[in-house]
Amino acid sequence: MTEVIEEEDFQIPVNIITGFLGSGKTTLLNKWVNTEEFKDTLVLINEFGDVGLDHELVQAVDDTVVLLGSGCICCSLQGELIDSLTTNFIRAKKGLIPNFKRVLIETTGLADPSGVISTLAGDEFVMTYYRYDGTVTVLDGQFVREQLKNQYEAVKQIALADIILISKTDLIDSDEIDAITEVASKINPSARIYPMLKGNITPKIIEEIGPYKNSDHQNxxxxxxxxxxxxxxxxxxxxxxxxxxxxxxxxxxxxxxxxxxxxxxxxxxxxxxxxxxxxxxxxxxxxxxxxxxxxxxxxxxxxxxxxxxxxxxxxxxxxxxxxxxxxxxxxxxxxxxxxxxxxxxxxxxxxxxxxxxxxxxxxxxxxxxxxxxxxxx
Ligand SMILES: Nc1nc2c(ncn2[C@@H]2O[C@H](COP(=O)(O)OP(=O)(O)OP(=O)(O)O)[C@@H](O)[C@H]2O)c(=O)[nH]1
The missing domain is CATH 3.30.1220.10 (CobW-like, C-terminal domain)
Incomplete structure (x- = not known):
């Protein structure tokens, strides 16, 4: 068992940021990407549509923000996700891009995160050099309760979350935040839930995401x-x-x-x-x-x-x-x-x-x- 933990120490943690369409994922990413905690992070952005815009909106200091092609990484673009993780690992080793110590993947609003998680677990190179480290799900404070009635993806995004962030708290009252918290914790009793205004939430919460945090896993x-x-x-x-x-x-x-x-x-x-x-x-x-x-x-x-x-x-x-x-x-x-x-x-x-x-x-x-x-x- 000790060997397993040591092996994990050199694997690059991969976190997924998911959440329904327009929930506030890019707003959050923009706040996080230039912080100390995410300094050496490769950001992979996936979105629908012929012209991706989200990567233009994420202001990173170097070229470690990558747009994955049009389509969805949870279903049609698994190969592209694997390719991107593989080639960027090699490019970093060759010094062509800055070395990175973490990967953040922003999914499309309609993604089922389990498709992304399974893709990560299905490729030998990726499994050797990366490890899935947990999912952050952004909930649209205004619309999530409505979305949950009709959209199974929204339910799955909550079910697979380690951390849930309720966004747009300026547009809802505290009773609504409580109601969303209650619904979300019924779907996923083990996720930690925080309210968030305009992507402002400490990046330190990423340390809480799983028990496999190198030295922290023993806490x-x-x-x-x-x-x-x-x-x-x-x-x-x-x-x-x-x-x-x-x-x-x-x-x-x-x-x-x-x-x-x-x-x-x-x-x-x-x-x-x-x-x-x-x-x-x-x-x-x-x-x-x-x-x-x-x-x-x-x-x-x-x-x-x-x-x-x-x-x-x-x-x-x-x-x-x-x-x-x-x-x-x-x-x-x-x-x-x-x-x-x-x-x-x-x-x-x-x-x-x-x-x-x-x-x-x-x-x-x-x-x-x-x-x-x-x-x-
Ligand atoms: N009032 C308010 N608006 C917000 C907040 N967070 C995000 N927004 C706005 O909500 C809209 C959608 O935010 P994005 O961050 O683009 O959402 P997204 O989840 O990346 O959207 P998609 O990539 O289209 O799925 C933008 O106009 C943001 O400015 C918030 O806390 N309060």
Whole structure:
């Protein structure tokens, strides 16, 4: 596991800035791009239309702002995104452009961020030199509640966010900010939500985006904040008759106007890592497209330190061991954000796989681990 973390240290973090059409993404990017925190950042801007304008609007001090062609990187331009990440990495190494230590990708307003995340995870060069570091979603304070009624993309942009920024707070009152916060946190209970006026928000929030921040990944408070299981009703065990005593499943949070729900599985007995991995891979294989997020902190058998789980759609990111637990509660907790239509199936299959592990999946993970150990020797 240590090797995984060391490997991540040289990988360039990639953050996605998404949000519905006109929500305020470019306004935010413009504020961020010349700050100290984003000094050495490659900015990739994607927009629809024959003539891209957003990159003209982003005032960077050098030529590290790149416009990706007309079309959408979440569906038709995946190749262009990979090309851009590959060639700019090589150009920076050759000194043709300034070296960069982070990548910000601004998606189109209609993008499904999961398409971008999957693209990042699907190319060997990109996976070697870059790592997905989280998504910032900008919500249009004036229109987001309306957009959520009709636009599934807007719902997904919230579901996949690590940080949500409510823009245009000068045009709405505090009750509306509260209402948006409530709706957004129902879709995604683990995202951190901040109001924002004209793109003014400290770039330091990027440090909160995930638990994989090189030295910061060992900070248990940050992991607790990232998991953000603040509502005890979500984390507290609710035991359906079909589930063993040691596995608790919280009542799902239902979002009336969208078809995304979240639920939390909490397990009091320490988990066998092979059983856990096989259970996760089973639901991801069968319902990858419908599982928007899996986040968790897990108590592994015979191991004092907790392990953080982070999955997006069908991808599971490397498990990271923490130095200590955030508090006295050492139960494993996994938050799933899923399509409502298949929530029950996902929950059932996951619980069953924990109780009755799939032998072939366990053998597969045993082999993966022993191969990795041989390579590391
Ligand atoms: N009043 C007000 N206007 C804002 C705020 N943030 C952004 N705007 C305006 O909203 C409009 C859209 O902002 P952009 O930053 O271009 O939005 P975007 O998400 O990049 O838009 P697309 O790329 O078209 O999807 C612009 O006219 C901005 O000036 C805000 O906090 N308050």
């Amino acid at each position: 248990p408070d940050k992991v607790a904040a990232w998991l953000n299981i603040k509502d005890k009703t979500v984390a507290s065990p609710f035991k359906p008759a079909s589930v063993s005593n040691t596995i608790g499943v919280a009542k799902p949070r239902i979002i009336a106007h969208s078809n995304i729900e979240s639920f939390c599985v909490s397990v009091s007995d320490p988990l066998d890592p092979l059983v856990l991995l096989s259970a996760i891979s089973l639901v991801q294989e069968q319902y990858g497209d419908s599982i928007l997020r899996i986040k968790g902190i897990v108590n592994i058998k015979d191991q004092e330190k907790p392990v953080v789980i982070h999955g997006v759609q069908g991808n599971l990111y490397p498990l990271t061991e923490l130095d200590s637990w955030p508090d006295d509660d050492h139960d494993s907790k996994l938050v799933f954000i899923v399509r409502a239509t298949v929530l029950e199936q996902i929950k059932y299959i996951f619980e069953q796989a924990l109780k009755n592990p799939d032998e072939s999946a366990i053998r597969y993970y045993q082999e993966v681990i022993s191969n990795a150990e041989q390579i590391n020797q």
